Amino acid sequence: AELRAPPDKIAIIGAGIGGTSAAYYLRQKFGKDVKIDLFEREEVGGRLATMMVQGQEYEAGGSIIHPLNLHMKRFVKDLGLSTVQASGGLLGIYNGEALVFEESNWFIINVIKLVWRYGFQSLRMHMWVEDVLDKFMRIYRYQSHDYAFSSVEKLLHALGGDDFLGLLNRTLLETLQKAGFSEKFLNEMIAPVMRVNYGQSTDINAFVGAVSLSCSDSGLWAVEGGNKLVCSGLLQASKSNLISGSVMYIEEKTKTKHTGNPTKMYEVVYQIGTETHSDFYDIVLVATPLNRKMSNITFLNFDPPIEEFHQYYQHIVTTLVKGELNTSIFSSRPIDKFGLSTVLTTDNSDLFINSIGIVSSVREKEDPEPSTDGTYVWKIFSQETLTKAQILKLFLSYDYAVKKPWLAYPHYKPPEKCPSIILHDRLYYLNGIECAASAMEMSAIAAHNAALLAYHRWNGHTDMIDQDGLYEKLKTEL
Numbered sequence: 001a002e003l004r005a006p007p008d009k010i011a012i013i014g015a016g017i018g019g020t021s022a023a024y025y026l027r028q029k030f031g032k033d034v035k036i037d038l039f040e041r042e043e044v045g046g047r048l049a050t051m052m053v054q055g056q057e058y059e060a061g062g063s064i065i066h067p068l069n070l071h072m073k074r075f076v077k078d079l080g081l082s083t084v085q086a087s088g089g090l091l092g093i094y095n096g097e098a099l100v101f102e103e104s105n106w107f108i109i110n111v112i113k114l115v116w117r118y119g120f121q122s123l124r125m126h127m128w129v130e131d132v133l134d135k136f137m138r139i140y141r142y143q144s145h146d147y148a149f150s151s152v153e154k155l156l157h158a159l160g161g162d163d164f165l166g167l168l169n170r171t172l173l174e175t176l177q178k179a180g181f182s183e184k185f186l187n188e189m190i191a192p193v194m195r196v197n198y199g200q201s202t203d204i205n206a207f208v209g210a211v212s213l214s215c216s217d218s219g220l221w222a223v224e225g226g227n228k229l230v231c232s233g234l235l236q237a238s239k240s241n242l243i244s245g246s247v248m249y250i251e252e253k254t255k256t257k258h259t260g261n262p263t264k265m266y267e268v269v270y271q272i273g274t275e276t277h278s279d280f281y282d283i284v285l286v287a288t289p290l291n292r293k294m295s296n297i298t299f300l301n302f303d304p305p306i307e308e309f310h311q312y313y314q315h316i317v318t319t320l321v322k323g324e325l326n327t328s329i330f331s332s333r334p335i336d337k338f339g340l341s342t343v344l345t346t347d348n349s350d351l352f353i354n355s356i357g358i359v360s361s362v363r364e365k366e367d368p369e370p371s372t373d374g375t376y377v378w379k380i381f382s383q384e385t386l387t388k389a390q391i392l393k394l395f396l397s398y399d400y401a402v403k404k405p406w407l408a409y410p411h412y413k414p415p416e417k418c419p420s421i422i423l424h425d426r427l428y429y430l431n432g433i434e435c436a437a438s439a440m441e442m443s444a445i446a447a448h449n450a451a452l453l454a455y456h457r458w459n460g461h462t463d464m465i466d467q468d469g470l471y472e473k474l475k476t477e478l
């Protein structure tokens, strides 16, 4: 197909994994001559951030990556980064009174314990998640053939039809209850996984529920040195220009270009310190959640006006504590026989934590060495900031506690209506995909999709957008 001259300038707002991978894919599609400006008001990496504690760095936000997250895998390979194993150690589940489940070192014992307590529900749950993941994996084939989607709903529909899209409209609880899972299994095995991963209950949508449950698979990994290295690597590889400023307004204006032609462009107004600047762009990608609290970007004078987004993001606090765990809260076993390195919790309003687990620093290749003094670095997720009294309840003694509050991921409340990807002619929004599920890979998928969509719409390739029957069409192609 014929190509129009590439755009002169593209702006991306937000240098998290979404914005930096968008820069990478836009460079691939539009070529070397396009100027790409990437705006970031805080740190490159966004929600992939680390916390420094006594000279060691720990993941504070997005930590674990699934072995089938192929974009993340590809970035790490292309950027020459190394990986570390992200899970290990034994897990227990606490209901506020006792441990209702405790993993053992022996695989066979775990199988027997699970079958004894829940029958074959664990296996059936894995099969359900695998079925969702199988369909989800189709996105990589579509994107490798350059196909793009104009809405999150159309993207999901192309992966698995009405049933797949339906996962957005039902709660995980309803879906698994209908599939015959017991109350006991849902409360003791499923709810704790939703609490640790999304700080929410089984009332989240069934798609994000499946994504969350996929974290129980083996082979989870992270980037050695910190997941945010992927963002700085992509920024560099894309040869984009980082502008450390906060975008305040975007407005469509007519501008006379160097060719002498009046052209519709987007003016991006941003602040660096107390100074206000502005620049004009042919295409703009917004790669940050659009709401007042998180990005505070105003769209001026658009006709029709750009809808206001009010998606509520879940408040979560990450606390890192180096100390000796008060294991007697969870178990009557002597401290040296406790053996668990992660405790998840059931939905119980008396509990002030969602989870607690030993963490390795971003440079440790293996699980932490057994401690000689009984102290480890523990990561705690809680709904609210922990008080000193609460920390003292959890630990016999501690050296330090550091906290980071987040507006972490959407508060899921199915049925979900995802925000538009195309906000205006050449103005695109990536983070609407989080309404289906928030994860690093989801932002990378949204970034690839938006780069392809921007490219095809720029060149008038409508046949590459929202194609029906892609699965059948591409089944036989390599």
Ligand SMILES: Cc1cc2nc3c(=O)[nH]c(=O)nc-3n(C[C@H](O)[C@H](O)[C@H](O)COP(=O)(O)OP(=O)(O)OC[C@H]3O[C@@H](n4cnc5c(N)ncnc54)[C@H](O)[C@@H]3O)c2cc1C
Pocket: 013, 014, 015, 016, 017, 018, 019, 039, 040, 041, 042, 043, 044, 045, 046, 047, 048, 060, 061, 062, 063, 064, 065, 245, 246, 247, 248, 287, 288, 289, 294, 295, 296, 297, 316, 318, 406, 407, 408, 409, 431, 438, 439, 440, 441, 443
């Ligand atoms: C505690 C926690 C744990 C998580 N764990 C995992 C996990 O284990 N695995 C996983 O896959 N995912 C995990 N996630 C989710 C994952 O981190 C996010 O889905 C992903 O990082 C989102 O990336 P993003 O680039 O879309 O958005 P962000 O990372 O939020 O990037 C947006 C960027 O835009 C910038 N910005 C905002 N407004 C403006 C403005 N006006 N001007 C300029 N810049 C602006 C922000 O500063 C930010 O850097 C976790 C998230 C949290 C918070």
Ligand SMILES: CC(C)=CCC/C(C)=C/CC/C(C)=C/CSC[C@H](N)C(=O)O
Pocket: 061, 062, 063, 064, 065, 066, 069, 133, 136, 196, 197, 198, 211, 212, 214, 215, 357, 379, 409, 438, 439, 441, 442
């Ligand atoms: C997108 C697909 C198919 C899979 C992604 C699975 C995945 C890694 C989801 C992560 C979900 C998430 C928001 C986890 C947060 S907590 C993670 C961890 N337990 C921690 O200790 O930080």
